[in-house]
Amino acid sequence: MKEILLLKLGELVLKGLNRRVFEDTLLKNLRRRLSPLGRFDLRARQSTIVITPLSEDVDMDEAADRVGRVFGIATYSRAGVAKKNMESILETGKTYLAPVLEAARTFKVEAKRADKTFPLKSPQICEEMGGFLLEQFPHLSVDVHHPDVTVYVEVRDFGAYVHGNPVRGAGGIPVGTGGKAAVLISGGIDSPVAAWQMARRGLELTAVHFASPPYTSERAEQKVVDLLEQVGQWSGRIRMFTMPFAHIQEEIRDKCPEELFTLLMRRFMMRIAERVARREGCEALITGESLGQVASQTLQAICCTDAVVSMPVFRPLIGSDKADIVATARRIGTFEISIEPYEDCCTVFTPKHPRTHPHLQALEEAELALDCEALIDESFENARVRLIGGPAQGKEGSL
């Protein structure tokens, strides 16, 4: 039986004149995500996108999974295709929805008749389908208020479809419609969630990771690659920059007061991330900071780290509780990766008593002992970049 995907757009329908731009970006994102699975026809009609596989051997399970991770879609349904006559619609309802109906106890039918030339009106369609399904599945009963399954019959200009309960989509707005931003990613629980949340608001992602060999291992870096691959299943392709950081940390350790170590390090990270962002055409930075979570995430500390950058810094988790962040991390599949126990650059040389209420002036004075520009240049000279989630997956190069 022929099967298609029906996608209902989310907030997109609220957009006015920009709507075409949003829709086109969404279609482009969907095409790119589905293309490895075969050929598809995609078309937008009113607030629905219809995806029809053009070859027989398309894996519709995988296609549905992928669509479920594309931002900009409120809900989606897999639907059986019927001919535009009642007999075919009934038959399709019975065979296509059999697995769902077998597992249900109650159901109701809803009909949408966009094609007003169809001889039966919506209530009649419901009545016929309801009666027919009750005959075919004697264990079912009708419940119009809280049914286990709602059977939808959609008669549209271009065909008739039957489907069950729609599945919740990824929500948000299409990646790419909001511009580009660079996320600072360490390997913890928070930064992948922050990246995911901002991609969901339409931003395309670039990632900046700081590696401190020999203090950190290849495994720590691999963990970040794994995390970004997971985020990339939602956000699409991500360019990941790995920036050497050990020498900067050693310099800070040797030449600056111990209690300022973490903040000085954060300031370097922000400077480097901003420079990567500008090269890549990003207009903002993203961090996973949450107010008060650790010493470098107090209000005063954030003021001091913000002072070194001139582009907006998005901190989508700033007001989130850890438990909420963990729940999102579980939902998007990054939690299990994040808890792998490898040292990352943030835990190298941690001071015993980090300053929680730092003064900007003290930090700036401490930095006089360092040749900041030269250290940052050195990091860029040895930086590496790889594309995650694209055709050249994992391929590495230098800058």
Place this chain on the structure above:
Amino acid sequence: MEHYLDNSSTTKPCKEAVEAALDAMTHTFGNPSSLHALGFAASRALEDARESVAAVLGVSRAEITFTSGGTEANNLAIFGAYEARKKRGRRVVTTAIEHPSVLNPMKELEKRGAEVVYVKPDGDGRISPEVLAQAVTPDTVLVSLMAVNNEVGTVLPIDAAHAAIVRTKAPALLHVDAVQAFGKLPLKPSRRGIDLLTVSAHKIHGLKGTGALYIRKGAHILPHTFGGGQERDVRPGTEGMPGILAFGAACRALPDPQKEAKVIEALNARVRAGLQVLPDVTVLSPADASPYVLSFSAGRVRAQTMLNFLSARGVYVSSGSACAKGAESHVLKAMGLSKDQIDSALRVSFSRDNTEEDCDALLSALAEGMRTLQAAR
């Protein structure tokens, strides 16, 4: 010339699997838990293998736990699920035609206080979806059934089991022993409501001693071995790398299942047609069984005798199922076959290595055997 037609017992390891195992013993020999570069390389190889197994099932890597084989995976699934859920009910539903690595854990569960229901097959070895569904009650905590029976090849109604669990709102996990189906029939656990699924490497041209249990993300089971944290503590112990890497390679080497099925169907049809013209031979596998398994009874010739006769001519088949080592088959018995039919039952099982020549060699040796052995009685 040898004709190996006992592929449901085990398959010949493929070239890719052998090479991967060799690599694990010569190059990638580090302990995946070691933090140095050699350990890291081993852990990457381990995860690649896990990804390859996961890809065949269309699931995520984190849902695959490696075990020492199908038997251990079945034990882990059955005890792990029951112990995790026994507070919510004591009823367990399975079938009378399961592999001993399911049936014997079930007997142990009965000793631990479980009420185990064994759904019986019909005369063709099929499990009725309706009967199975009726066996599932609101206090059922585990439903365990095989995807494809190893002796007669019948395909079991997994979807009906899932529908029954949803319908009765039973707190049950659904376990599927997919050892004979993995890599052969399309089987996406996430689409079919399967929580736990057993697979084995050596039935798909990997090595003996390696299997895996798919554990759906969110499906909690309790371990029954305890150790150093490997395999997310569900099945600790240093990973059996040669077997695991070979398993990954064997998965990657699997041909398109639909194309392979066409070839196997043709071989199966050839043998079925040949059997039909032999007097006194009854085919036991129904027409809708998996094409990989074909069971038949050879008139009044005892299976052991015929097996030895065929073996001497380089044709290798099984009597009943290989695990039973010649004991009377509980599957055929549950199907209600006569003692004569059970005693003379042989099983032919195919793989992608087989050719029409193998089928013809079997048929001619069998014809010769029927003539000489029946006459000698």
